[in-house]
Amino acid sequence: MTKVLMKGNEALGEAAIRAGCVHFFGYPITPQTEVPEYLVKRLPEVGGTFVQAESEIASINMIYGAAGTGVKCLTSSSSPGISLMAEGLSYIAACELPCVLINIMRAGPGLGGILPAQSDYHQATRGHGHGDYQLIVLAPASVQEAVDLMTLAFELSETYRNPVMVCADGMIGQMMEPVEFPTEGRGEPMADNDWALTGSEGRERRIVNSLYLSPEDLDAHNRKLKAKYDLIAEKEVRHELYGETESPDLLLVAFGTMARICKSAIDDLQAGGAKVALFRPITLKPWPYAACREAMDLLPADAPVLNVEMSMGQLIDDVRLAGEGSRRVEFLGAAGGVVPTPEQVAAKIRELLP
Amino acid sequence: MGYIRIERAVCKGCGRCIIACPKDLIEFSEEINERGYQVVTYKGSPEECGGCTLCAVACPDLGIETWNNRGKQTFTVTTGLTEKMTHYCPGCTHGVVHRIVAEVLNELGLIGRAIGVAPVGCSVLAYEYFNFDMFEAAHGRAPAVATGAKRARPDTIVFTYQGDGDLASIGGNEILHTANRGEKITVIFLNNAIYGMTGGQMAPTTMPGQRTTTSPFGRDVEDTGMPIKVAELLSSLTTPAYIARGSAHDSKHSVRLKKMIKTAFQHQADGRCFSFVEVLSTCPTNWGLSPNEASAWVADAMMDYYPLGVIKEPAKEPATAPAKA
Amino acid sequence: MESTNVLMAGFGGQGMLLAGKVLAHAAMAEGKEVSWLPSYGPEMRGGTANVTVCVAARPIASPLITTPQALMVMNLPSLEKFAPKVMEGGLIVVNTSLVHRDPKREDCTVVKVDARHVAGLAGTERAANFVMLGAYVAASGVVAPESVEREIENEFTGRKAKHVPANIAAFRAGVDAGRDVQETAAQEQDA
Missing domain, CATH: 3.40.50.970 (Thiamin diphosphate (ThDP)-binding fold, Pyr/PP domains)
Incomplete structure (x- = not known):
């Protein structure tokens, strides 16, 4: 297996094919447009389907239709487009259909800008459509990790019959880095199952539906979903601890691109003897609360936690939940496509260190 | 002789079949079914119905089947629908x-x-x-x-x-x-x-x-x-x-x-x-x-x-x- | 070399993104870690286009560089915007075909190349980006020039293969322009 230099967006597209997904439905939006541009050329080579939808509303409903027939399928968008998918995602999650969507986040709110941001954190992790549903949200910090998590996304979506979001920012989408794909060629299609609509010849008919007019039935359905989400939270949390992992004097918490920048700040400060660790959630949903709390417990009693994000205070909610009030949580953030630099992070760390 | 069979339980009493019958052989009965609808009934003598199917075609609730003069069934309820009664209002098409x-x-x-x-x-x-x-x-x-x-x-x-x-x-x-x-x-x-x-x-x-x-x-x-x-x-x-x-x-x-x-x-x-x-x-x-x-x-x-x-x-x-x- | 990085900046269409990509490929072929991070957005059309390439022996933490170790500038707006940001004691490669102003960085090593002219002599003025890349590679020693030449061959394939000789010639001319500086720098390091 050799390494190739690829843009994040293109690598995500290729990773989907390697994971066995050959059905793509999407709409152009900066900074993710290389995903459809890559797949429209690549999918015909592997016998796949590419549809440029008329809107993100249509894209996600095409995904609903394709996923409901039991094929691995993918859509991709960026922040404003993801907003338009809220309704469809709620239906897909309610019907327990597997699919993967990519959000290459750009700065908001509103039309915002096209530069990288992490300001869709709440949208991704709190289920931005209506009703009690949850996505699985994976946040890569490099092009290689984007590829690895794409593979995982298709596995998790099929295992749990749940939509999975790969949530990166414009920087990861646009950046080229060397990547190694775990497998060659087109991956395996979805396994046969007892729920997909394929035509009812020779079997009982099947229905893909999220309407439950009986409150008791709908309550039971929600309890079933909740049990699934609890199982996912128990089994699928992923994180990374970096830097001084034995007895740090300060703990940073950041994800995705922001976490890489924090790593640079830690590396720069380590030379001067500063003992700093980084806790990086890889699964934004389910969030690794227990592991984060353990990392916090490595700190001296009154040492603070520094939350760093490319948004104005979203990730910090989960950091505080992890600390359960036991820690002072400091905030460093920026928005609009402004990215906190390693120097700014280092300066803030110096300010907080004893 | 042709005839029709009316499934009283599913009749919603819309009366579309009454209008549809070219020979005016269907009317409302006095009977109210379990769902509270006044059901229709065949009022003619047996030899009058030719089994033309127009009443069955008009019925939105699959409540009528028909047979022609030679005893051949001319309208059969399709198996493409389930047996569940619809929630649609009487007379809805x-x-x-x-x-x-x-x-x-x-x-x-x-x-x-x-x-x-x-x-x-x-x-x-x-x-x-x-x-x-x-x-x-x-x-x-x-x-x-x-x-x-x-x-x-x-x-x-x-x-x-x-x-x-x-x-x-x-x-x-x-x-x-x-x-x-x-x-x-x-x-x-x-x-x-x-x-x-x-x-x-x-x-x-x-x-x-x-x-x-x-x-x-x-x-x-x-x-x-x-x-x-x-x-x-x-x-x-x-x-x-x-x-x-x-x-x-x-x-x-x-x-x-x-x-x-x-x-x-x-x-x-x-x-x-x-x-x-x-x-x-x-x-x-x-x-x-x-x-x-x-x-x-x-x-x-x-x-x-x-x-x-x-x-x-x-x-x-x-x-x-x-x-x- | 532990790690280094370069910001390549110019007008859209001056080939900075391509030069950066070839550099990233060359470093990768040498077994190094690399990242190639472009500016993207409205400035892709007509405005400035720039790319940051990081090259390192171990995994690259932040690909976002605010104080680059080296700067390669094709036009005046890029010089004015980025020259003040170069790390102290860094390297600045200036395209004097279009930039007639001094970077005003006494602490930095400055390489001046009339890239369009040199490229023209090598066969095509369109290869000015590779002249600049050559000067940077020679002055910085980031990768072996032969690695870049191999990647230029890999970049121009099929119908574009005919552009390989002129681009390699332009690159070599750039290497010659930058070599003196590298030797001086090496002597300083030894001392």
């Missing part, structure tokens, strides 16, 4: 169109490959009635769902079943682009000029001057525009294969409608692209009319504005054209 779709799929041998997409609107529960694989879609999005399903499973027969609020209002973009891409699906579009499920609001297809709960003084076209003629609108696109408008308001028109719906599905089975049938339909409850008054209103108030017929069909293919899969 959704039941008629459900029956036609199911019969057509059966007759074409397509039931085992069929995937239907139910909308949001009165027919939101269509998945309980069609006896094959079904989606229930978000409001207006059925054509996009159908696109995804058909693209993922090209060997299936995919159709959407949508009302006028769903298709012509909130789903305007999805139907337009699905038609224009030439998706190989069939769309059955029920136009009853009103929102039914939410209780009778103005639809894009509501007639000028028509009273609804959101046009209580009659639809003011100066303010809300003229009703959208969806079949004509889609016919302005070059891509679609087949576009027609029929009506389900009476038995005679229902028979013609069935031919249109059969042609539409045949096009899909033959691998041709987008086929679409608009159906003028009744909403007695929200129109504030009796079932038979409602049928008359379709003929009197809607048909001039929404003319019936095949609006677009494929050009005759040359004899050398390759055979379709």
Whole structure:
């Protein structure tokens, strides 16, 4: 297996094919447009389907239709487009259909800008459509990790019959880095199952539906979903601890691109003897609360936690939940496509260190 | 001698069969069934009925089967529908169109490959009635769902079943682009000029001057525009294969409608692209009319504005054209 | 070399993104870690286009560099915008075909190349980006020039293969222009 230099967006597209997904439905939006541009050329080579939808509303409903027939399928968008998918995602999650969507986040709110941001954190992790549903949200910090998590996304979506979001920012989408794909060629299609609509010849008919007019039935359905989400939270949390992992004097918490920048700040400060660790959630949903709390417990009693994000205070909610009030949580953030630099992070760390 | 059998338990007492019978052999009985409806009964002598099927064709609830003079069954309830009684109001023609779709799929041998997409609107529960694989879609999005399903499973027969609020209002973009891409699906579009499920609001297809709960003084076209003629609108696109408008308001028109719906599905089975049938339909409850008054209103108030017929069909293919899969 | 990085900036169409990509490929072929991070957005059309390439022996933490170790500028707006940001004691390669102003960084090593002229002599003025790349590679020692030449061959394939000789010639001319500086720098390091 050799390494190739690829843009994040293109690598995500290729990773989907390697994971066995050959059905793509999407709409152009900066900074993710290389995903459809890559797949429209690549999918015909592997016998796949590419549809440029008329809107993100249509894209996600095409995904609903394709996923409901039991094929691995993918859509991709960026922040404003993801907003338009809220309704469809709620239906897909309610019907327990597997699919993967990519959000290459750009700065908001509103039309915002096209530069990288992490300001869709709440949208991704709190289920931005209506009703009690949850996505699985994976946040890569490099092009290689984007590829690895794409593979995982298709596995998790099929295992749990749940939509999975790969949530990166414009920087990861646009950046080229060397990547190694775990497998060659087109991956395996979805396994046969007892729920997909394929035509009812020779079997009982099947229905893909999220309407439950009986409150008791709908309550039971929600309890079933909740049990699934609890199982996912128990089994699928992923994180990374970096830097001084034995007895740090300060703990940073950041994800995705922001976490890489924090790593640079830690590396720069380590030379001067500063003992700093980084806790990086890889699964934004389910969030690794227990592991984060353990990392916090490595700190001296009154040492603070520094939350760093490319948004104005979203990730910090989960950091505080992890600390359960036991820690002072400091905030460093920026928005609009402004990215906190390693120097700014280092300066803030110096300010907080004893 | 011919005869009919009336399934009293499913009769909703709409009386459409009474009007449909050319020999005036059906009337209301004194009997009230378990669901509270006054059921119809055969009033003639046995030798009078020829088993012509017009009463059965008019019945939205699959409540009548017919036999002809030689004892041959002339109308059998289709197996393409489940045995579940529909929630539709008495005299609503959704039941008629459900029956036609199911019969057509059966007759074409397509039931085992069929995937239907139910909308949001009165027919939101269509998945309980069609006896094959079904989606229930978000409001207006059925054509996009159908696109995804058909693209993922090209060997299936995919159709959407949508009302006028769903298709012509909130789903305007999805139907337009699905038609224009030439998706190989069939769309059955029920136009009853009103929102039914939410209780009778103005639809894009509501007639000028028509009273609804959101046009209580009659639809003011100066303010809300003229009703959208969806079949004509889609016919302005070059891509679609087949576009027609029929009506389900009476038995005679229902028979013609069935031919249109059969042609539409045949096009899909033959691998041709987008086929679409608009159906003028009744909403007695929200129109504030009796079932038979409602049928008359379709003929009197809607048909001039929404003319019936095949609006677009494929050009005759040359004899050398390759055979379709 | 532990790690280094370069910001390549110019007008859209001056080939900075391509030069950066070839550099990233060359470093990768040498077994190094790399990242190639472009500016993206409205400035892709007509405005400035720039790319940051990081090259390192171990995995790259932040690909976002605010004080680059080296700067390669094709036009005046890029010089004015980025020259003040170069790390102290860094390297600045200036295209004097279009930039007639001094970077005003006494602490930095400055390499001046009339890239369009040199490229023209090598066969095509369009290869000015590779002249600049050559000067940077020679002055910085980030990768072996032969590695870049191999990647230029890999970049122009099929119908574009005919552009390989002129681009390699332009690159070599750039290497010659930058070599003196590298030797001086090496002597300083030894001392």
